[in-house]
Amino acid sequence: MSPPVEIAGVLLRGVAIAVPWFAAFLVAVYRRQARAAGFLAALVAVAACALLLVAAPAGESLYQALMLLYSCLTLGATLVLPRRDCSPGTVAGILLMLGATLLAYSAENLLVLLAAWIVSTIPFLIPRWFQPRGWRPAAALLLSAAAFALATALIAAGGHALTIDDLRGKSPGGMAVFVLLITAVIFRKGILPAHAWVADAAEGGPAVPTALLLNGHFGALLAAKLIVPLFPVTPGNLVPVLSNLAMATALYVAIRALTENSPRRLLAFLALSQSAAILAGLESGTAEGVTGALVHWFVVTVSTVGLFAILRLLEVRFGENLTAGKHLGLAEHAPRLAVFFAVFGLALVGLPGTLSFCSEDLLIHGTLLSHRFVGLLLPIATAMNAVSVFRLFTRLFLGKRRTGFTAMADALPRERWVLAAGVLFVVLGGLFPNVFVAQRSAEVAAARVIPGVSPVSGSDRCRR
Amino acid sequence: MNLSQAILAFVVLAPGVVFGVLAFLWLLGWVPGERIVSRITGATFSACVLALAALLWKLGAGGENFAGSGSPAVVVKFGNWFAVHDYHFPLVLMVDRLSLPFLAMTVMLSGLIGQFSATYLHRERGFFRFFLLLHLFSFGSLLAFAAGSLDLLAAGWEIVGITSVLLIAFFQLRTAPVENGLRVFAVYRACDIGLLVGIFAMHHWAGTAAFDSGFPTLTGAEPVTICLLLLLAASGKAAQVPFSGWLPRAMEGPTPSSAIFYGAISIHAGAYLLLRVQPVLAQSALASSLVVLTGVVTAIHGAIAGRASADAKTSLAYASLTQVGVVFVEIGIGWTSIAVAHILGHATVRTMQFLRAPSMLHDDHQMRSAIGGEMPHTGPRLESMLPEGVQLWLYRWAFDRGHLDTILDRFVIHPLLEVSRVFAKLDHIGSLPARRGKVAILVPDPARQGGD
Incomplete structure (x- = not known):
């Protein structure tokens, strides 16, 4: 990829991520015209992601396509939200999740991915924002973030670079990191036996934001982006365990x-x-x-x-x-x-x-x-x-x-x-x-x- | 694409396109009148009948291929619907000696039912919905019968299933049709697992699921495994024992849909599937025997259970079941040509009987008037030759429709639901209390209103 195209790609990614976050800040502070602000910010994200998808080389467009899909969903959500639900807090939370999810999809560094992982859960951890009733959703989200953070720390402690490309096929951190990453997936995705929080979140939280949280598919993203590429030969051949679960x-x-x-x-x-x-x-x-x-x-x-x-x-x-x-x-x-x-x-x-x-x-x-x-x-x-x-x-x-x-x-x-x-x-x-x-x-x-x-x-x- | 191919593509796609256009316009807010809908339906199926007649004439005039060898006479290849490396889902339509009679039967009976329903369902709520589903059903059937591979057949098969269920629940304001529709849907989906896994097995062992190239010879347990999986699917669709319990439930739908689904086309789709994979079936004596056994048991079951049915449509449904059981026997033995002829004759007569069923009393009165008294008895029934105790036992058995639903409920559904309840209890450990909404406009909340 030529340098100008690469720079344009970075800029577009920046716009797609930063504009929703900026709009979320504005909506949270000024608390007016929430639906319009959310719509416009999501629209900008859709346009930026569409351009990224068009510019992506053949055979390397999965994450750009996922970014476009998620932006379109958020755009739709800002329109379809009932008036009763369309408060500044809700729109700000949705936009925060949009930026974090796009950041996760485009992340090429473990720390960035971890940051996006945590930011996307923040609205669901704060009472009177999106936090569902009951302890299980918050516990699952926190445990998944903790497991991922610990895995990242172990990789860093092992002296490895934190760029995903550099870690491919190296099984960094061995069995401990692998198990921690699997644990993060299990909690975030709601895999048995940590499945019950998903229903609790849907039951006790706001419907549309919860659907957006679940459909960021961070668990699958972690499997596709880290676990399978980083551990082609798994310690103890454990990948089928995740599949069987x-x-x-x-x-x-x-x-x-x-x-x-x-x-x-x-x-x-x-x-x-x-x-x-x-x-x-x-x-x-x-x-x-x-x-x-x-x-x-x-x-x-x-x-x-x-x-x-x-x-x-x-x-x-x-x-x-x-x-x-x-x-x-x-x-x-x-x-x-x-x-x-x-x-x-x-x-x-x-x-x-x-x-x-x-x-x-x-x-x-x-x-x-x-x-x-x-x-x-x-x-x-x-x-x-x-x-x-x-x-x-x-x-x-x-x-x-x-x-x-x-x-x-x-x-x-x-x-x-x-x-x-x-x-x-x-x-x-x-x-x-x-x-x-x-x-x-x-x-x-x-x-x-x-x-x-x-x-x-x-x-x-x-x-x- | 030559003329024959264009005709075949038109016949299969026309009802689907009409369905798509009408549904899209409705979603945009257009609600057509009854006359427009019935005219569009009439025109569509008339055109399909004429097109098929032209195709038949063309094949008869110069088609040695059609009359002689077993290879298909017309094949339309639209390429691959999707492909992943060497796994392809081919979009191939074809006409051969097996599919042409089924295609002709489908378009003729669909047109007939359309014309009948324009009067029968006049001013009925859901008139437009019925015709939409009729078009979708015809498309699904034509797709299944003209499919050039098992994969495409499965697509048509599923469409037939879902339209069948939606028409059973046609009278949506009553609970019974809706619940019966759900039951039928569950049976269909359970049996369709056999079709999906059977198709996988066919790809895996035979390397193809296409019909035009013929099936290779399989070895060991491969043919029997494939045939048993497909027999499961066929038995579900054709209401064979032990899945016959859904058939009387399906009679909740409007009479025209009962006629075309359970008198003519849907009920024979299972037989068509077995006829289609006859070359594989012939490779396994065990599978063929099981097909015969299924047919024999179903025919006996249908004959006995039908005698204790209290309403005309259910009696006719069991009569259909008996005949389809006999068709299964014919297929198992390998008499495929007889089976096809049997299906065509049976479908035609049964459709007529179903359509006359609402006028049965009127017909009876007319006949009595004509002969000037009571109708003569038709002679002693066979069961009267049995001891009285056996007669009573048989009556109870027939009245409960062979206890098939009871057995299914007791040994499959209830245990599954019990497991689900146990899972629910496990999940509820540490969970939220039940949700309490802010507004209860629609569903009265007993806690707030002092019980219901």
């Missing part, structure tokens, strides 16, 4: 979701189960599995943020004690929200015609190739998740019409356009997946995203 999590929370009646907790379980498959795919070591995991990352992110946003819109309109324990018949009052919910929900679990059909197909192939029996858990978990999604849809939207009120707004235009954009993404991605899959596949083939992965496909490997 991820598959166990996918199945455990899928079973757990079958009897859950709180819509927020149920959605959190579904998001967790589906996103655990990302880790399993990343670790599978097959081209299909890793590519499927990367594509799934995008689908899960868009679908779950969309579902949480719709749920919040329903809560604002119809009351906050919605339940999946009985039929509420909301489709009569909000048919378009019902359709958006159905599409996002089914997109999360692999409906044909959506991008997740492709990602699930690749993930199932990849995981079955690498772990014949553990891989079977993925289609089973996905089937159960599909039943839970459909149950939630039928309970919320179908059934006897309520007569307690006469009229209630369906999706407002600003909400409709944002949700329609999300639906278009998953549907167009499903109709023309190769545009998307080919890029991720090229990144895997070039072995630049995750060097631990052989560019030889899994099918090939097995036939030999």
Whole structure:
């Protein structure tokens, strides 16, 4: 890459990260026009990330694409937030998370990644900001940050450079660092046995910001950016442990979701189960599995943020004690929200015609190739998740019409356009997946995203 | 792309495009009238029927390929839907002697159902929704029947499943159809695991899941494993024992959708899958025997359970089940041509019976008037030859539909839900108290309102 292009890249990254933080500061101090400020800052971040993606070399665009995706989600969130929730504190918190997440995606240094990791959690640790009720979310976030910080300290103490490129393949710090990094992933991502905090956060915290926190996928980022490249040959061959735990999590929370009646907790379980498959795919070591995991990352992110946003819109309109324990018949009052919910929900679990059909197909192939029996858990978990999604849809939207009120707004235009954009993404991605899959596949083939992965496909490997 | 290929692509894609356009316009706020919707539907399926007729004429005129060898007559390759190194998902449509009758059956019956429903569902809430789903279902069926690979067949298969469930829950203001839709969806998804893993196994062992190139000879336990996985999927879709319990539940949907789904197309999709993989099935005597056994048990079950059904649609559904069981037997034995002919005849007659079911009383009155008295008895029933105790036992067995749902509930669903509840208890250690919302407009809160 030529120096001017490199400088432009650094500048664009700086703009994408600094503008949201500056806007967050302004909103927090002046406390006016929060939605407009948030929208403009997110828009600038989207533009900068789009330029970064355009300028990225072929086969090296994963993190730029993820930055663009997260910026777009935040942009959508600033529009779709109900008026009741759109306080200066909320918008400032969302913008702070946006900057931190973009910093994490673009980090090339362990200390920078650690700083972004910590900053992204700050709003969830401060009471009366985004902190959920209960102790588990804060404990999990703190423990994950502590484990990551300790791992970084051990690497530094070992005399290694802290640049990720310099650490590739060196297994810095050996077993201790590896275990600490795995611990950080387990706590941050909500992998069994540290899964319960995710549902607590969704239940007791603000819906949209929590969805954004979960869909930063910092756990998967740590696995993709550090664990797999830094530890190609793991001490004690422990990487499959993470994969097996991820598959166990996918199945455990899928079973757990079958009897859950709180819509927020149920959605959190579904998001967790589906996103655990990302880790399993990343670790599978097959081209299909890793590519499927990367594509799934995008689908899960868009679908779950969309579902949480719709749920919040329903809560604002119809009351906050919605339940999946009985039929509420909301489709009569909000048919378009019902359709958006159905599409996002089914997109999360692999409906044909959506991008997740492709990602699930690749993930199932990849995981079955690498772990014949553990891989079977993925289609089973996905089937159960599909039943839970459909149950939630039928309970919320179908059934006897309520007569307690006469009229209630369906999706407002600003909400409709944002949700329609999300639906278009998953549907167009499903109709023309190769545009998307080919890029991720090229990144895997070039072995630049995750060097631990052989560019030889899994099918090939097995036939030999 | 030559004319035959263009026709095939048009026939498969037309209902899908109509669905996409109508759904998109609705999302933008347009609500079309009944007349427009029924005319669009009529025009779409008429065009598809004419196009297929032209294709058949063209193939008959110069297609030695079609009449003679087993290779497909028309193949349309759109490239790969997606590809990762040497794993491809090919977008290939094809017509051969197996798929053409199914395609013709689908477009003709869909058009017929469209015309029937325009009157039958007149002024019904959800008229537009029904037609949207009819188009989506037709697209899914055509995609499954014209698919050139198992991968693409699975895509069409899933679309058929989800439209089927949404139509069962068509009368959304009543709880029973919605709950039954959920039950059917759960059975479909559980059985579709067999399809997904079977496709993986096919890729893994055979190196391909495409139909046009034929399947290679497999060795050892490979063919039986693949066939058993696909039999699981086929049994779920075709309501074979032990999954037959969902069929009477599916009768909650409107009669036209029951006719096309459970009298004609969806119920036969499982048989089509087995016909499609017949070359693999023929490699395993064990798998073929299991297909025969499944068919025999289902046919007997359907014949007995149908006799204790209290309503016309459920009786017809069990009659369908019996015939599909016989079709499975034919496939297991290897009589594929007879199976195809059986499916076409059965689908046509059963659709007619389903569509006449709402007029059954009227028909009966007319016949009585015509003959001037009671209808003659049709002779002694076979079960009357059994001892009385066995008759009673059989009645109870038939009345509870072979106890299949009870067994499924007791040994699969309840244990799974129990495990889920145990997990919930584990998760609740140290968790939050239940959420209390600020506003309770919609759902009365018993704690605040003094109980419900």
